[in-house]
Amino acid sequence: MPELAEQLVRAAVWADRQAGASWAQIGAGLGISAEAARGRFGRVRSVAAPAARVG
Template sequence: MPELVGRLMRRAVAVDRQVGTSWAQTGAVLDIAAEAARSRFGRVRAATVHADGGG
């Protein structure tokens, strides 16, 4: 189950970033600093797009 939660969280962050959500907003929701959010999820968008067969 923790693996599924992690995958869902990464996907949610990727979608949020695609629609313009800032790292500060993402960090606020996760109760972490913007830099921590960017560091943790910064490469999610490209990896998620390729994993889904897109872009």
């Protein structure tokens, strides 16, 4: 279950970044600093976006 929660948070961070959210906004939502958010999720681009269903 913790792994699923982490995947969901990463997907939400990825979506927020794609929508233009700053690290400060993301950090505030998570209760951490912008620097901590960037350090923890800064490589979120390397995590594949949720795949769209085909067909």
